[in-house]
Amino acid sequence: MLRVFLVVVAAIGLAACVTTSDATITELNRPNGAARIVLLPPDVQLFELSAGGISEPKEDWSASAREHMTAALRQVERERNLRLINREDDQSTEEQVQVARLFRATASTIAQHHYVPAEQLPTKQGRIRWSIGSEAGLLRREETADYALMILLQDSFASAGRAAVIFLSAVLFGVQVEGGVQMGVAALVDLKTGEIVWYNRLARSAGDSRTAEGALETVRVLLTGLPQ
Amino acid sequence: MTRLFAVALLVLLTACNQWTLVNPGPTNIRSSLQLSPTIAFNQRAGALPAQPTETWTLDGPLLNRVWILPGIPEGRPLVVAPSTFADPNARPFPAIKPTMNETEMMELIADTISIDNGQVALTTENLRPTTFSGQPGFRFDFQFAGRNELRYRGSFVGAMIDGKLFGVMLTATSLHHYQSLLPEFERLAASARRLTAAS
Amino acid sequence: MSEGRLFDRRGFLGGGCALCGLLAAGCQTTTAAGPARLNPGERPAAASDEASLWSAMERAERDIRTSAHIVRTPEVMEYLTGIMTQLAGPFARDVRLYVVRVPEFNATMAPNGMMQIWTGLLLRCSNEAQLAAVIGHELAHYTQRHAIERLRAFRSGTDIAAFLGLGLAVAVGGLGMLATQLATVGGLMAYTRDQEREADAVGIELAAAAGYDPGQGGALWERLLGEVARDERGDRGRGGFFASHPAIEERMEVIRRDTAGRTGETHAERFRSRLGGLQLALVEEELRQRRYARSEWLFDHLHKDGANPGLMLHALGEVNRLRDAAGDGERAAGFYTAAVAATGAPPEAWRGLGLVERRRGRADAASAAFTRYLALKPTAADAAMIRSYLS
């Protein structure tokens, strides 16, 4: 049931939009020109849809996509006059890990309760009003920063065998099966208040983060609508 | 295949208007319990008719939720359909017995939450006497780590009245949501009034 | 050992042995010639499909290390890891053991050498030799490279019915999923009957070579079958584990035949003493599942094995108290009374006794038991409530 539900959710998402961003602020705090943002390690997972029907995680693709994404973020950093502060997972305290997990759970909650019409919460009145609380500041360490940025991305591609199944299923069952899907979320949290001040969701059956150019395009699309 | 899409369509249709607004002020739950929130909540509507409880949330059930038990009668479990975290074979959940003491009611509630969250190890704390709807009742706190690795805290306040279990329970992430919702939860618990057919 | 439908949805910590009943159903064939077994210290060739699977599992393992659901008691982990190290011999440096808090009977092995044992399995072992049989079996899945063999069979795509099964939902539904959950998806495959048989055979020899009684694995299986037959939920209580292991009785036959007449150590005493305080937690996890008849049968057999008399009698008291059917109160009182007279009963046995005596209207006996409980455990979670019963 859950599985079916998710397929339906995806169908709505894919039909409706490529990206849809929403902000509670109009401009970023830029004390010395550049906006200072802690960049949480982008969570990038690439899959190959095999003919047998499994989404097989392709860690080699994922690893190179992570590198491409990081490089692409560096370029966008210059273009948009940001100062991105890289954060590595490994030295986090347990409490910092919990804050990051809450940020992540909040990001997926927004994807569900803001963007899926049937799941919308009336008290939110169609606006993005979520907070992770004042502990958000724990995401910042010794450095000064006003925000933290989270990026989640899943890219899936059809293998040659899978492509055959897609064709076959269309012929045999009249069923249209997606060949590959790119799903992503970018969320910006205010480290002082814990409020999610900007959020963007990406869902499309195009995009390819396996190459440098593809990753740059994906990052630009993901950061569409980020306040200036 | 066709069946799959029929199911998908059904889910899509029934999923409409999943959440309805609960305005501040007195509100009746299943004409057996009255609560008076001071802020607006979202209530999950159109739940299974057999489900004897109600769920409210502010930010989404993954982050915080108030669970309302409007008088569960003898022989009935607190949960009818297991959550997506639970083993689909988890049913039947343990059922209410009028002979239960407070420790056993706490065990019943805690075990139900544990099973429904995927058999998580749940710690209960500070079971103590209190009043609920003017009747002698009990309350306790608990914590557990979800299968999503987020830490949750919770509190239950309720009473067995005429063989039926009444109560309200807050479950929220240990970070931020539990503390931020606790004062409203205390007000909600204090506002509880059992409704009887005569009144 | 592996698992089935039951645990996929929860699938939070799956590894290679973690399977998907959905995909596995009707697909119990295997390729004729599998990959050659691993050599000690061997890693998959760079850029191979196997290397990719390993890295995905390594990412999952990073999350598992910080998981809230892992048993971390140093003495316990040191002891259990020692058993695995001894069995693994030359592979000792290639495998890692995690004990995961899930009150069900299962163990898994990921293709990269990450072994998971669930707490429900630990509870059900009567001795070290039984646990060794399980660990030996899981090690075999690793050395024989069963996961990659299975993945390649699936990838060849002969099973068209499965194609809509998971791929799509996973591709689109997984945003915000943890790497651990994703890794499960990578390990969505059931081992075949032949692979399970091979793991059984290799496991028996590993256990025997380490000096254990190799027949103990069969005894553990037999006990499990007896237990699930008592499940109130009938066949549903057997769960996915059995659904994905249709050949379980047949495998047991083979194990019995291959170990007949062989002897070795069981190390029952050592097993009990080294697990120490963890055992009360294991019992409480089982009680929490509210499958009274099944749990009662299990505790009764563990008690007959001589395991921790005080703890097992307490557990039997708890089952009867919680079920509270006709005659249960009296039986519970009997078990608690026997428990507190035996060695190893937790303070909670006094509380249990107080609760059932109070319900039976024996106020003095209840007060005496509660007083004893509060003296032994003044900071108990329900101390305030129990004190209110006394006043």
Ligand SMILES: [Zn+2]
């Ligand atoms: Zn196995």
